[in-house]
Amino acid sequence: MYRYDDFDAAFVAERNRQFRAQVERRIDGSLTEEEFKPLRLMNGLYLQLHAYMLRVAIPYGTLRSAQMTQLAYIADKWDKGYGHFTTRQNIQYNWPKLRDIPDMLDALAEVEMHAIQTSGNTIRNVTADHFAGAAEDEVADPRPVAELIRQWSTDHPEFQFMPRKFKIAVTGSPNDRAVTAAHDIGIRIVERDGEIGYQVLVGGGLGRTPMIGKVISDFVSGDDLLPYLEAIVSVWNVLGRRDNKFKSRIKITVHEHGIDAIRDLVEERFAEVKPLFSGVDQEMLAAITAQFAAPEFRQAPTDAYDAAYESDPTFRAWADTNLFAHRADGYAIAQISLKAHGETPGDATSEQMRVMADLAERFGHDELRISHEQNVVLPHVHKSDLPEVHKILKAHRLATANIGLVSDIIACPGMDYCALATARSIPIAQQIATRFDELKIEHEIGDLKIKISGCINACGHHHVGHIGILGLDRAGVENYQVTLGGDHTETASLGERTGPGFSADEIVGAVETIVETYMSERESAEETFIQTYRRVGMAPFKAALYPEKAKADAEARANAA
Template sequence: MYVYNDFDEKFVRERTAQFRGQVARRIDGSLTEDEFKPLRLMNGLYLQLHAYMLRVAIPYGTLSSTQMDQLAYLAETYDKGYGHFTTRQNIQYNWPKLADVPDMLDALADVGMHAIQTSGNTIRNVTADHFAGAAADEIEDPRPVAELLRQWSTDHPEFQFLPRKFKIAITGSPNDRAVTRAHDIGLRMVRNDAGEPGFEVIVGGGLGRTPMVGKVLRDFLPKADLLPYVEAIVSVYNLLGRRDNKYKARIKITVHENGLDKIRELVDAKFEQIKAGFAGFDQQLLAQIEQHFAAPAFKQASTAGFEAAKAANPAFRSWSDTNLTAHKADGYAIVSVSIKKQGATPGDATADQMRVLAQLARDYGHDELRISHEQNVILPHVHKSDLPAVYAALREADLATANIGLISDIIACPGMDYCALATARSIPVAQEIATRFDELKLEHEIGPLKIKISGCINACGHHHVGHIGILGLDRAGVENYQITLGGDGTEDAVVGERAGPGFAYDEIVPAIERIVLAYLELRASDEETFLQAYRRVGMAPFKAALYPAQEDKANAA
């Protein structure tokens, strides 16, 4: 993984020292909150409902054990003993004191981390497939390119005051685990007819109040052209994007209002104008970066112990079935650690749990961890012979929940418990849904099912692309929850369809139960997933289950 060079170290230290002075002036009253706001946002500091919140970047979701240990230190020293992993592969601290934030940033810099550009109208933390560098279906590890994009975008003088925030996601696999089609720019690695790797470039995706699936701007872009082409896209957006209305300022609206053909024409022209200026330096830098992402020295060992443990221990077998993914190296597996125990807050990890994960990475995982956009933690490289020991350690730390991809593996934003923008609670809804289906003992029978919950129209919980999406709104001072069905965040991305009128807080869990029970009745076989069943039968039978009074009235008529 990437390690800071002298330039990185100097840049981050200077930025932290600058912000320390700004914080001091805010505390002594030299700066008003309005004057301080743009300065703190440039350094990832928000003002939430109850306190400041610091959002720390985890570029493309990759961490070392030392970095995870430092995140644990920050949680117990400056917060309430936990951190919250987000859908942007960041970690948020919800309770820091303003005076402590510069010390937190210095502590992050000690381990090659920062909070720069985790907020503001700039290019945000570049996200990536959380299985990058490990997945069996991967064409190439996309993280070197993600690091190139991070270095290019950090403090880029032209792109610090874009019309609106700008998000880039990248995957090296044909199976999209990075939700690329819901980003301002999505990059999917593909091969051309000659077998050469390059990128499908997607532009204009986004969720929020106007959800749109991104459109393909280039079917195949050679890797060598990627950086100048991305710069051309952002440059065109910076000039065309609206600044008169922040709700219409994202690039998805720019693409919609101008048309994809015009955007392509402008981007191609800009690309031709600027690409010579890169003079291959970006490729030289990429070659240097790639050296940091060499595959670890995978070991050779028997997997017989793993197979024996599965045969002897049903709990271990269940966990293996749900929480392991195929690895590109023989004898290895990718371990997804659920931070979603039934009844827990999705994405919250205690300092003690972070330390356990860091130690497992040191002992068994080639010193690598990943944070997924689904708010879980990944050990990307674990030999199968070590899995029984990993599982035992996870059980002791209360981290061995066998529910990855199941109904309790819910994405949820912080909602009205923390966020100043939220109009409804998200966390309690997620907790109650997970608890209810654990009580019913139906989770494994239901199979793969992605529920995503947002506490406001900004859609930080990705509800639009949930198989079942839940959006919390305020209706005359009362929480009201809309349900969408059929959303998908993969390479076949689609925005879910709204089912009908919303539900009160005390009605939303029974409503979800009715949907799921209807699915179990409707599915053609035990192997047919919820999404497959929905695509086969459509909305009507689910709507009938959701609104039985309306169905009874229609039948009576």
């Protein structure tokens, strides 16, 4: 894992010192809130519905146990004893006092963490596959490249005041777990004729104008990646609209100019910037890559795992649902659900953070990952340790066997916290999860992604949910639109709207109807929701959701005949 060098430590310390002085000036009135706003945003501080919110970067979702322990300490000392993990692999503290923020930042710096560029019109926290360096299907570990991009983009003088925020994701697997197609730039590590390189997508994004990213280059060599990225961002920084923030993202620029024209401009700019790098980026990448060497995996029998799997149904259900294939023999990737039925998706108490940190230190080669699906991952656990890991997780309400199932819901904070939200997200997620827990059919349903956003900014990724839910305000009343058929993977697609929205009292029933329709339409228990939807289309779901309209349409067709 990457460790700070002297430059990193000095850089973060100086940024914190500067921001401490800015906070003092805001408190004593020397700065108005309007003057303070761009300064706080550069340091991850938002003013939310009820209080300030500090968003802390977890670059490419990777943490050491000491860092997770420090996050727990910060939650206890300066917040309300919990943190919220987000779809950008960050953690947010929702209740800090402004005067405490500098101390929180200094506490983060003690464990090589910060909140720089987690907000503002700049390149945000770089995300990556949460199974990076562990997955059996991986071409190459994407984290060294993600770290290189983080260092290149941090305080980049050209890219601090861009038309709008800019997000980059990297995956090292053909099975895309990093939602690369919904990012401003998506990077997929590929192999061609024995050479490792990168497929690059541009122009993805969700929000009020959702778009799937387009391939700008099928193969960029390792030597060329960073200057190629600089060329893309530089071209957009010039072309991107600043007259309308709703049309400022690179997806709009690509749409307005066309991918071919953008590609030509990028190639022209790339030819200009490539000589300026002079191989320095490759020297940096080599040094970074050395810090991501795989841990020393041990050889040991798996008898304890096998015995627990055969004798304990609860452990078996957890293992079948929450474990993922590891590239090392005898190991597994263990996913920790932060979606216990009825709880707030993505929230973890300080006690739970400490438990997860302890498990990483004792059983997980001192590594943790935060997933974009708002869960936590122990990427390297020997199977012989899994029964003990499960026992400890179960004692702290962290062993819910629901990864990828209907209650493993992505949800933004919604109107409970966010000043931009137009409807609640958290209570709806809690009600859906509770309802399907009561029905006891989650495992029968199988893989099903529900994603909920409390406004059109789509922080809950609803556009790419198998079932997407968007909360809106309709004349002062919460109304929930539903989309079906979204997909965040390598076969990415945007969901299609079913029709009129549903009230807060109706939305759980609507989801239940959708699931019932799927189960009646699927050809076998192995056919997933997205497979069924792509086979049968919207019609049976719409008929089930809006029976009166379906009946009226049928009568109209009969009369016409």
